[in-house]
Amino acid sequence: AHMTELTTRESAVFLGLSVRTFWRVAAPHLRPRRYSLRSIRWQLGELEAYRAHVTDPSTVLAQEVTRRTRTGGMADLLRRHGCIG
Structure with missing residues (x-):
């Protein structure tokens, strides 16, 4: 079965990030x-x-991402999932 694959730009959009933040x-x-x-x-x-994984606030990765993204797409994503205030 062929796995769906996305370009970097599509992947960034999927995660709600800028390409740079991705x-x-x-x-x-x-x-x-x-x-x-x-x-x-x-x-x-x-x-x-x-x-x-990053939207589960108990994971180390989520904590790292939260620390490293004060603003922008990932912060919005985490906020939407109630992980950060």
Whole structure:
């Protein structure tokens, strides 16, 4: 079965982040599928798992992300899920 794969821009949009913030807070925790230097794909399943993980306030990752993103998409995402005030 073919896993759904997203571009970096699509992945950032999926997580509600800017591309820059995606590289800073999300990419280090994901394994990219690299077809070429310019063509990197991210698996939807991993992105969903990452989102679930960072929106669970008990995880170390969520605490790290909260610390590193004062504003912007990920902070909004965490706020929507009631993880930060």
